[in-house]
Amino acid sequence: MNKLMSALLVAAAVSATAPAFAEVVVVVNAKAAESSMxxxxxxxxxxxxxxAMTPVDQSEDSPLRAEFYKKVTDKDASQAKALWSKLVFTGKATMPKEVGNSAAVRAAVAANPKAIGYMDKASVDASVKVVYTAP
Structure with missing residues (x-):
């Protein structure tokens, strides 16, 4: 019984950390002119x-968001939010739309030809086009 519980705990721990190992891709609307960035x-x-494009962000607590900002902007998500807050305060921009997960990013980008978002590669379908894959 103890071995079974240990195996279940290990499986739960591995699945809980799985999003941190997701392959992050940047997507645009399938009909957008951009083919790569x-x-x-x-x-x-x-x-x-x-x-020129409207960014769609994942929720603040998303591990994918943290991974995206680290790999693509060389900043952590809180540093990026601070930059946006400054732009909003000075009237130069509005905060990116924030959605809950990769499926919501896909839906938002598919619905707006000027949107750009990031998501787990496993969630990509024909409604969006991958323009960049984070290393």
Whole structure:
């Protein structure tokens, strides 16, 4: 019985950490003209330095959000939020739309030809197009 409980605890721990190992991809609407982007281009949208596309963020507590900002913008999610807060306060931008998970990002990006978002590669379907894969 103890071995079974230990195995279940290990399985639960592994599955709880699985999102941290997800492959993060940046997606745009399937009909968007962009076919690929550089890390720097993506970072411009998610740090408020370009308004050519509308960023869609995952929720603050999302492990994927933390991983995305670390890998793509070289900042942690709280640093990015501080940059956005400053832009909003000065009237230069509005905060990115925030959604709960990869499926919600996919739906938001599929519904808006100017949207850009990030999600787990496993959640990609034909309604969005991958333009960047985080290393």
């Amino acid at each position: 550089t890390k720097d281009q993506v970072a411009q949208f998610f740090l408020g330095k370009s308004s």
